[in-house]
Amino acid sequence: MKILLGATIALLLGAVGLSWHGMREGTKEASSDEVARLKKQVEELRLEQDRLQLEKQIQQVRASEPVAPQVSASERDLLKAELAAKDAEIARIAEEKAKAERDAKVSQDEEGLLGQRDLEKSDGELRRARLIGEALLMGKVKEFAEDPQFGSFVTFEVVMPENVQTGATLAIRRKTGIIGQIKVSEITPEGAIGNLLPGFGSFKPQPGDELILPPQ
Structure with a gap:
């Protein structure tokens, strides 16, 4: 079919070429539109012929390529394994x-x-610093107050309620050191109050200071 189509196109090319030549020689009165139409037709036929030739060459190349050997089921299983x-x-x-x-x-x-x-x-101090740093956080100081009647005390946030009871002693931790101690005097739903214990000199707890169980 493709060979026949190629031959037909070749014949059409020849016929159109002859018609065009005849028009140029015998009919000088031919319109420019007709000449342009014939030129376009010739160009289309040439392009189609080139396409067929290229397709034929591709098929020839494919036919000349070696066929990959078939892999048996056992070989395929071996490769998978x-x-x-x-x-x-x-x-x-x-x-x-x-x-x-x-x-x-x-x-x-x-x-x-x-x-x-x-x-x-x-170095006992090194061990003590480690124990202080690793101690669990019981609470955090919220506010420090000094009262002439009740003495110095802090209000604090309770972090671990199960370990903080009235009468318990908590150490005030700042970084890896202890700056003082308090004795819990009251616990409320909003927080707790602790009175400063003597023996640590003159110091003032600050908001954010941490409260821990004193290391043994």
């Missing part, structure tokens, strides 16, 4: 690497902790 084994090996290596990193971190933390304990054996 090898790929799965590679994936498992990669996952195993990644897990071993992660475990080694975790073990190294734990070992480093343990070494740091042991080193800290060794230092604390010879």
